[in-house]
Amino acid sequence: MTQSKVVTRFAPSPTGFLHIGGARTALFNWLFARRHGGKFRLRIEDTDSARSTSETTQAILNGMAWLGLNYDGDVVYQSRRADQHTAVALHMLEKGAAYRCYCTSEELEDLRKQYREQGIALRSPWRDASIIDTPDRPYTVRFRVPDGQTSIHDQVQGGITWENDQFDDLVLLRTDGTPTYMLAVVVDDHNMGVTHIIRGDDHLINAGKQSLIYKAMGWDISAWAHLPLIHGPDGKKLSKRHGAPGVEAYRDMGYTASGLRNYLLKLGWSHGDQEVFLGDEAQHLFDLGSINAAPARLDSDKMGYINGQHVMAMDDDRFLADVRPFIKDAHGKPLTEAQSRALARAVKTLKPRTKNFRDAAAQVAYILLERPYEITGKAAVSLKKSDVIDHLDALILDLDSIKSGDWSVDTLHDRINFCAERHSMGFGKIGQPVRAALTAGHPAPDLSQVLFVLGRNETLARLRDAVRDFGRQNRKERGWKMKSKIKQTGTATLIIENEGYDLPVYSGSMGPPGIDVRSLYKQTGHFTFDPGYTSTCSAESQITFTDGSEGQLLYRGYPIEQLAEESTFLEVAYLLINGELPDHNAYHKFEKIITRHTMLHDSIEQFFRGFRRDAHPMAMMCGTVGALSGFYHDDDAHTTVNEARDMAIYRLIAKIPTIAARAYKYSIGQPRVYPNNSLSYAENFMHMCFSVPAEKYRISPVVVRAIDKIFILHADHEQNASTSTVRMAGSSGANPYACIAAGIACLWGPSHGGANEACLNMLREIGTVDRIPEFIARAKDRFDPFRLMGFGHRVYKNFDPRSRVMQKVAHEVLDELDLNDPILNVAKELEKIALEDEYFAGKKLYPNVDFYSGIVLNALGFPTSMFTVLFALARTVGWISQWNEMLEDPGQRIGRPRQLYSGATPRDYVPVSGR
Known part of the structure; x- marks a missing residue:
């Protein structure tokens, strides 16, 4: 037989995909024809019209094209x-x-x-x-x-x-x-x-x-x-029972065409001990005499090994082009430029570990992590071990000294080992947590390779994230407490009946000093008498500072005016809880966590339906927040510094707007509106309050920013009645939801949180602009019980710093809404008189934050019953921050106020017949 006469054919029936057995048959025919310089023909045996389809025919053609099995002449x-x-x-x-x-x-x-x-x-x-x-x-x-x-x-x-x-x-x-x-x-x-x-x-x-x-x-x-037929791993004829996929499925799993051809070749044919055939090598070697008559068994491990050898033989650019679609599919979106550069750096270590492209996509998951990311499981455990954060800090300093041009595998390997030796620790002690911080537990190559692939900036950023997140967490889990910053700056001498008692005087970073009377009763048998605690420092706090004489309010040292103008409520919430403003990644992570927890358990709806429709929204707010403890009952876990406590903080911040909005909707008889987590914190609240099933609320940027500022201004205000209530309840180890519910109940009181509601009620009582002189005169008459609500402040003897912000917000909102409301006209005129009248200026009775916030909330359509609800919504952040700080205070103990008893002295019981 001359070589030119060889003609082979592959003749599949188009009743299904090109299965693995058919592909091998096609390959052997193709190789034999090419070996002998003959022709390889393709015939579609489609005489079974009931089962043959154009789609399956095309699937066969596609499979052969992908495998590179080109046929001669037309398809028959x-x-x-x-x-x-x-x-x-x-x-x-x-x-x-x-x-x-x-x-x-x-x-x-x-x-x-x-x-x-x-x-x-x-x-x-x-x-x-x-x-x-x-x-x-x-x-x-x-x-x-x-x-x-x-x-x-x-x-x-x-x-x-x-x-x-x-x-x-x-x-x-x-x-x-x-x-x-x-x-x-x-x-x-x-x-x-x-x-x-x-x-x-x-x-x-x-x-x-x-x-x-x-x-x-x-x-x-x-x-x-x-x-011989191909059998499954169990030695039985290959069938659907083995999950045997078609050729295109192997392509979709990330096998290369050359790798699969090579594996199919080895299913029944051999050339000595050679396993791998690259390029056109097999075409020059194939012969029918070397085919084994015994059935071959499908072996996925061997398939992976052979395919991996073909991956290794690919040039880097081809490898990157082929693996990129699989990474995009696994990642859900295209790679960023930084990720693409990291992937290119990973090629040298990735190719030897790749069995198929889908496997490769899984192996680069550590590259695709987007900060901030969550570290859990074993990876988190390694970061919680003793001294780990100190070791990471040391390594960060060493790595930070390496210039970008020197960031190489060898340099990084030497530097990690040097750091381990210098700090007298084994490589494993530093290597394991570093790997956890950089990969979050995903598969990855050698540690120095990981650092090189990620690059200098990403490596340092990920390590610093881990130090920040786990440093705080580790300190807590090891019983870390708030570090006291007050110092003794003097001594006060108390003289009682000609006997002096020395009491230490402590000073904080700002504000008046305090006399420490904790040992007073033990030394003297006396209590201090301070009804309302107006002259008592009940706690050391590092959260909020007010100076009434200077008109100053600081959140963690930042002036309220700056925060209201430049920040957002969630950023301020992070600041109050954690002590520092977040960087971009920390803020994104915090916002993401809050957003994920806005929904209420569906049984809460049943709880709401237990209220009468005319129940005050604050009653519903107080009861529902307290009821959360029945849904998130982690026993005493909330009082220890751990993930359960952090989650309680996140849940309260996230769910409070949903509860507040639901209370409003319930009180006016409208159906609930679910949160929309694509909206900002303030936008979502307004959406839940004012959207209806038939029409979504039109979100005005001016209005949303106004709500955000109202939340910021009311977020915290030092040790007031409601904050002290929360601290007092928390000192007993009570559930945080119960503690916040106690704060809400206290805030509900008209002497505390109801000031803006009282202010608006006053404006309604005045009614029209022409009646203002009458009420001004009554306010000046010291014998008249009438008082102008919303003017002056118990704390601020000067101008309330929050009122300056709210004054601007009020005018912006009124201009935006362009309302013609008699009540608003009364407010504007009253504001003008109060700012110009010497009587008010002399007594420093300036419009306060309650005056302006009441105007804004009324303009936005909130009923007065909702004013305190919005106050409580915002103040929850302050309460939870204070509660958290109280638990971390090393001097914290259960609250136990004393009293001056003025009741009956001891007396004997008299039976009823003798009374």
């Missing part, structure tokens, strides 16, 4: 060659090699039963019938199997012989005149000039039958090579 569609098949059948009829069979299906079934009992194949009674005896009914054309034996030589299976009486008389044409597979395949192979039929050994018996047709037609018989 078997269904389009029926005339050729029929002509051959009729020719065999003429020459007596075939006959017409008029048996009905019932007759054939009886015949098969008879022949089975005799142990021979079916022979139709029409085989030897005279042509004149034919009835007028449908018939099939059957091949007249000759007597004797049929032998073939298979280039894989060897010599095989069959007794011909094992073969039925083959049907060549059905009763409808269509050719059968057994005829069509022989005719097509002959007409296409196929010299070698290479196919699965499930067709082996067909070779014997088809040989008879070749001989009957006088055609040369093609060479046979029947491949």
